[in-house]
Amino acid sequence: MTWSQDPMQEPPQQWGPYPGQPGPREPQGSPEPPQRGSGRGWWQVPTAAVLAAALATAGTWTLAEQGVIGQDEPAQSVSREPAEGTPASASAQQGDDSTNQPAEAEVAAGSTPASDPHWSGIAEKVSPSVVAVTLANGAGSGVVLDDEGHIVTNHHVVAEGGPIHVTLQDGRSYPVEVVGSDPVTDLAVLELEDGPKDLQPITVGDDKDLKVGDPVMAIGNPLGYAGTVTTGIVSALDRPVRASGKSPEEPVVTNAVQTSAPINPGNSGGALVDSRGRLVGINSSIASLGRSADTAGSIGIGFAITATQMKNVTEDLVESGSARHPQIGVRIEDGRVEHDGAQLAAAGVVSVEEGSAAAKAGLQKGDAIVGLDDNQIDGVWSLIAQVREQRVGDEVSLRVIREGKEREVSLTVASEAKGEATAEGGTP
Numbered sequence: 001m002t003w004s005q006d007p008m009q010e011p012p013q014q015w016g017p018y019p020g021q022p023g024p025r026e027p028q029g030s031p032e033p034p035q036r037g038s039g040r041g042w043w044q045v046p047t048a049a050v051l052a053a054a055l056a057t058a059g060t061w062t063l064a065e066q067g068v069i070g071q072d073e074p075a076q077s078v079s080r081e082p083a084e085g086t087p088a089s090a091s092a093q094q095g096d097d098s099t100n101q102p103a104e105a106e107v108a109a110g111s112t113p114a115s116d117p118h119w120s121g122i123a124e125k126v127s128p129s130v131v132a133v134t135l136a137n138g139a140g141s142g143v144v145l146d147d148e149g150h151i152v153t154n155h156h157v158v159a160e161g162g163p164i165h166v167t168l169q170d171g172r173s174y175p176v177e178v179v180g181s182d183p184v185t186d187l188a189v190l191e192l193e194d195g196p197k198d199l200q201p202i203t204v205g206d207d208k209d210l211k212v213g214d215p216v217m218a219i220g221n222p223l224g225y226a227g228t229v230t231t232g233i234v235s236a237l238d239r240p241v242r243a244s245g246k247s248p249e250e251p252v253v254t255n256a257v258q259t260s261a262p263i264n265p266g267n268s269g270g271a272l273v274d275s276r277g278r279l280v281g282i283n284s285s286i287a288s289l290g291r292s293a294d295t296a297g298s299i300g301i302g303f304a305i306t307a308t309q310m311k312n313v314t315e316d317l318v319e320s321g322s323a324r325h326p327q328i329g330v331r332i333e334d335g336r337v338e339h340d341g342a343q344l345a346a347a348g349v350v351s352v353e354e355g356s357a358a359a360k361a362g363l364q365k366g367d368a369i370v371g372l373d374d375n376q377i378d379g380v381w382s383l384i385a386q387v388r389e390q391r392v393g394d395e396v397s398l399r400v401i402r403e404g405k406e407r408e409v410s411l412t413v414a415s416e417a418k419g420e421a422t423a424e425g426g427t428p
Contacts, residue, residue: 117231117275119217122217122275123217123229127219127227128144128200129143129201129202130144130202130219130227130271131144131151131166131167131169132166132224133151133165133221133269134164134165134167135158135160135162135164135165136162136163137162138160139157139224140153140154140158140220140268140269141157141266141267142166142190142269142270143202144199144200145201145204146199147197147201149176149191149192149193150190151166151190151192152269152314153269153282154187154188154268154269155185155188157188157269158181158190159183163175164190166190167226168196169226174192174196176192177191179191180316180317180318180322180323182313183252185252185254185309185323185325186252187282187310187323188269188317189317202271202273203278204278204279204307204310205273205274205279206278206280206308207237207257207280207306210257210274211237212233212234212237214234214274216232216233216234216257216261216272216274216281218230218231218261218263218270218271218272218283219271220266220267220269220283221270222263222264222267223265224266232260232300232302233259234258234259235301236258237258238375238376238386239256239258240253240379240381240385241253241285242254252284253384253385253388254284254305254309255306255309255388255389256284256285256303257272258301258302258303259302259303260301260302264286264297264298265297267283268284268285269282271283280307281304281306281307281310282307282310283303283304284305285303286298286301286303287301308389309388309389312391324392324416325415325416326387326390326391326392326413327357327387327414328356328387329353329356329414330352330356330358330363331349331351331352331353332347332348332349332350332383333347333350333380334348334379334380335368337370339401344368344401346368346379346401347368347379348368349364349365349367351365357413358411361398361409361410361411363398367400367401368402369398370399370400370406372399373386373397390413392414395411395412395413396412396413397410398411
């Protein structure tokens, strides 16, 4: 072997998505949920990466620095309008022009969007594209994708099933059906039944254009306060986020946008937009220092599924009702490798699946993967997250250290075989 095992790489795990508002909450001191794969398993799964908090009002995925968070306390029954003077948030108002064209905010004359965003104009233009999602047991948020009535939200928001309604920014409410839901990526697509003709789809931007420090706005339905907007910056990019829930489903792995914009339970499925009002992420989880529902809430570390992954998954869900999950076919573990006199964190290849994309590309047992395209790979979860953001059929280049020498390995991302997407038996 040319790399050494690194047992410190795996991030803390946390409670994962809970659909809607929960019934009885978990008692404090609940036992930690079992790990669903130690980072040394086959990763075909689209699971895992850095702490997160599913933001449905019924249960936020929260990350604890040590230990696990219990389920969030049910939100109180509140009016659709936020209370006057609600700190760190504002209720977005309906603009005068309701059209079925994608919403793109106008920028105030003389301002530079990246450094001086016109947030009130952005909120006015984008808020009609964000909806409140309500179920019998809870609530979340959603984003209008097109004028045909497709709405994206988080899987954990709608996972419990039952009648679902969405409420538009102007107060109109409609029943929706689930077109498709993918627990692996925590994304779902809803469709309005006999929806209005004046739906305003959001403009989808390119998260690849984001830079750390860029201003962003989160829009959603936290704790039932519909139309709430909060602002912050991009705190980090390509952040591997791992979250798991009470269900036996796989933990979710996301190559996330980290933001300081306050995000709270109920924001799940809502929009993260850039300084021009373009969608760059779907808010899905938060980190928390608390160990129970009593202390779960925004501490300025929130995570959004990238617009890139959202587009890949929702296109599959709309077309077929299910999502394809990319894989390359290697069994990996966290490790470190020596290169040019320095130690590098890496994803070490334990074995290569016969006939897989990795095998065809020449990956070998003992290889240390330290990069994918222009992105650094520092362990199991970052490689899983990066692969999961690709589309099946994409060409990627892996940076590999083999016997002390660096080499590039190009391969075509494949689709996981049916029934193999588990932490124990999958492959990335």
